[in-house]
Amino acid sequence: MGRAQRSALLWALVALGLGGWLLHARIHPLQAGLVMAIPPSVGLLDVVGVTLLFLGRGTAKLGYLLNGLFAIYGITIMTHFGLVRGADLGTLRALTTMLPDSLLLFGDFLVGKALFDGYWAEARTGVKPWNFLAPGWWVVHFALIPTVYALGHVLWK
Amino acid sequence: MQYFYVGKPGWLVLHAAAIAFTFWLGHVVRFQP
Numbered sequence: 001m002g003r004a005q006r007s008a009l010l011w012a013l014v015a016l017g018l019g020g021w022l023l024h025a026r027i028h029p030l031q032a033g034l035v036m037a038i039p040p041s042v043g044l045l046d047v048v049g050v051t052l053l054f055l056g057r058g059t060a061k062l063g064y065l066l067n068g069l070f071a072i073y074g075i076t077i078m079t080h081f082g083l084v085r086g087a088d089l090g091t092l093r094a095l096t097t098m099l100p101d102s103l104l105l106f107g108d109f110l111v112g113k114a115l116f117d118g119y120w121a122e123a124r125t126g127v128k129p130w131n132f133l134a135p136g137w138w139v140v141h142f143a144l145i146p147t148v149y150a151l152g153h154v155l156w157k
Numbered sequence: 158m159q160y161f162y163v164g165k166p167g168w169l170v171l172h173a174a175a176i177a178f179t180f181w182l183g184h185v186v187r188f189q190p
Contacts, residue, residue, distance in 0.1 A: 061160040077186060084188040132160055148176055152183025 001118030009115045010054060013067075016108040017047035023101070046070045046108075054112065057119045061133070067112035068138060069145075075102040076146040080153070 021043040028036045046067070053063030082097030089097070116133070117124075130136035163171060 065161075073182070077182075080186065081188050084190050087190055145179055148179040149183035152180035153186070154183075156180065156184035 006115065006118055009111055009118070010051060012111045013054065013108065013115065014047060014051055016104060016111060017043065017051070020101070020104055020108065021047055042070065050112070054115050060116055060119045064112050064116035064133060068109050068141075071105045071109035071112075072142055072145050074105045076149050078102055078105075079146075080149070 021040060024039050024043050028039050050063050050067045050070070053059040053066065078098040078101050079095065082099075083091075083094045086094030086097040124134070127134050128136075130140065
């Protein structure tokens with residue numbers, strides 16, 4: 001991957017992260033208390049921390065892992081929020097209430113994937129699809145993390 | 158290839174912590190309808 005491509009992807013990561021962060025800043029006013037400050041704080045960590053990690057080849061692995069986990073947790077919690085707030089809309093409409101926000105976050109994950117592949121693609125030939133950080137690994141974690149989250153919500157009142 | 162090799166005990170500890178955290182997160186996040 002060339003310098004120009006990597007630079008464009010890094011800026012895309014910053015733009016998406018910052019855009020999402022500014023959306024959160026509107027929805028969660030910081031003066032509303034400590035709990036309301038958690039989503040913007042995590043978002044800021046995502047924008048600054050993960051972007052810095054993506055600057056180097058060695059740290060890009062951790063950047064990719066954290067960026068993906070932030071995306072999975074973000075999509076899980078936002079979908080949960082949509083289901084609660086849109087309960088009167090019916091399950092399908094409620095499920096898609098937060099879809100625009102979730103899709104932004106998914107795009108953010110894919111930009112991180114492109115950056116990671118740019119650094120490591122040649123080292124990954126012959127890797128099993130379900131191995132760590134390969135696509136299958138993400139599919140498994142995209143299914144299991146929301147499942148554990150939902151179990152915690154339902155079983156632990 | 159392995160990006161972060163933590164061994165089997167490391168893997169178990171990491172997953173136990175991640176599952177506990179996610180389970181707790183599901184418990185603690187309660188949105189007002």
